[in-house]
Amino acid sequence: MPLNYSKWDMLELSDDSDIEEHPNIDKKSMIRWKQQSIHQKRQERQQRIAKLRAEISLNETLRPRIVSLLDSLKTLPPKEATSKFSSLVSQLTNEPSPDKPNTGAPNQPTYDVMLLHLLEQVAKEAKDGAKDGEDTDRLASRLTERLEFHNGKLDHRTEECGTLIEQEEKEEKSKITSEHIHEGFSSGFVNKAGENILEEKPKPASSKKKETTIEVLNPESSKSATVESDDDEDLPMATPIAKEFTNIRYGDFDGALRFIQSNPSIMAESNTDSLLLEAFNSEIDGKKVKAKVCVEKGLLIQYCRKLGRDGVRLFFQRMNQPGEAGKKALHLFQSDVEATYQRMATRVKEMAAEKASSSAGGEGEEQIQLVAEGGASVSFNIPEGPPPEEIRLEGEGTEGLDPVQVRAYLMQQWEIFDSFENKMKDALKKESLDEVNKVLGSMKLDEAEKVVGLMSEAGILNFQDGGAIRDETGK
Incomplete structure (x- = not known):
């Protein structure tokens, strides 16, 4: 019996590992622009x-x-x-x-x-x-x-x-996307009387941990270090829209609803994690009011998503509902916000105490070193200057790309490179990982982390088939 593969013609993929990239644009940016184009049209x-x-x-x-x-x-x-x-x-x-x-x-x-x-x-x-x-x-x-x-x-x-x-x-x-996914079979259940749809049940903590043992470059400071990390990927940074969302004052549900209606993309699941990370960073910087607002907005997005396709309407209807029912729903939400904020604030205090104790113990300062492990290769993409005013995209794989966005990316890459100190620029131009590590070793930890993040964001330094960032103490 012959198989019919015609239905696969309707698939609309936003990520293709075989995509042909432009010689002046890295592959990740090409895939990301293709994703944005498909999602924007949808x-x-x-x-x-x-x-x-x-x-x-x-x-x-x-x-x-x-x-x-x-x-x-x-x-x-x-x-x-x-x-x-x-x-x-x-x-x-x-x-x-x-x-x-x-x-x-x-x-x-x-x-x-x-x-x-x-x-x-x-x-x-x-x-x-x-x-x-x-x-x-x-x-x-x-x-x-x-x-x-x-x-x-x-x-x-x-x-x-x-x-x-x-x-x-x-x-x-005409195209099959992730939005067309639905359950074929499912068992039913009956809601208990008086159960509040806004009340979240605690999730069981995941017990899966992966442990990686890394040999440090300075054996006198430490013989070995053990790093534990969750299976989840790193939390994303807050987008400009997410940061604008936090400008709405705490408890202003009418303003939040108007913002969501004007910016539906704020309901993306990644914005919950990015706003909680923004709250954590704000608490570390001593911005307690902003941290609490970020927690509230992050949980607001999470609640709306959990309530289903019509979750936005249901959530704000519950928050603005008159009478005892509305007061109870509002109290449940605000209690969750307060508990989440207090847990985060407690963790920030513990980290500050651990850092102070570590400094009092006479340990050396931490350093960041970039290491290519397991046969990984390092590639450098150093911009020679700002891009020209007009860019023409030619060749296979450039279909659907906006020259204006491409030029904006290249300009951002140049501006990031130009913002580095001269010694970092010279090290990058030599295309030597050892030279880059020497400059990173002379920086403070937070400054070095920022520089490494900017290099990754601009695609100036890329690891292929692996790579690691090591924290070293006492060097």
Whole structure:
């Protein structure tokens, strides 16, 4: 029986190990730009679909009111019809209802305001088309005619939005992505009475640890060192959007909701870890208020994600719910934030005490040394200067790359290199790992860590098939 592999044609991959890179751009950057391009297009498509659905919902809300007014204009005598039209305009002007679409946008007009603008436009068109001296019968007829015209345009726009949604969804389903993953089979369960959906159950601590024994370069200081690390990868650094999210004051749920609606990418799972890391660093720097805000925003993202696809709406609905239920949900969330912050603050104090005790014991200063182990090779990518104003991308593997983004990356690479001290620049230009380690050994630990991070970020120094960073004491 022949196998059908046609379904694999629908796969949309954001990472390809066989990608052909540009000679002037490292492979990791090419893959990262390709990922960003695919994710950006997918996100823009989802935003267009959401906008079209919101427009359909708005039209379906306004249409019954327009049809009701049309029926009145057709059935009532001309004089009464004109009077009803005028009284409705007066009511919408003087006593508007506060109901409006829940878009979260600032200065969102209400349904009554939008209907009032339509009626004013209908009245203007009817009066502009009327001749001098026309009676009330003719005016009522023209009001009905113009209102029917705009109602038809509204129906046509609703059908058009539906067609556009079908096209966007068809395009979205033409590719298989991680969002299409669903459970084939699952066992059911029943929620216990009174169980709060915002209350998180503690996760069992992972017992998996990997231990690596490293032989240090200075045997007089220490014979061997043991490093323990979790199986998880290093926590990501906070993105500019995540840092902007922390500018919203503690407990401002309305501001947080508006920010999420304007920046849906903030709900990425990695932002929870990056914000908790930002909180840890802020606590170390003595910025306790910022640290607590970072913890709150990180847990807010985590709660919304755990509540499912509609988690954002459910979370903020619980936080703003009146009565005892809302107070209980708010108390649970704030208690979790406070407990997480206190654990982090306690750990920072312990680290400070350990550092002070280590210094009092007469131990030497820590140093960072870069070592290529197990036959690993080191490559240097030293920029010669800033990139030209215009960049032309040619060759296989450059499809879909934005020359502006490529130039921005090359400019960032040059600016990072240019920010190093002259002795570090000279060591990098020699393309010698020993020379680089000599300069790193003369730096303070935090300064050396920063330099190593910048070199990795800019792709100036790369380890292939392995590599390690060693901390040395007493050298």
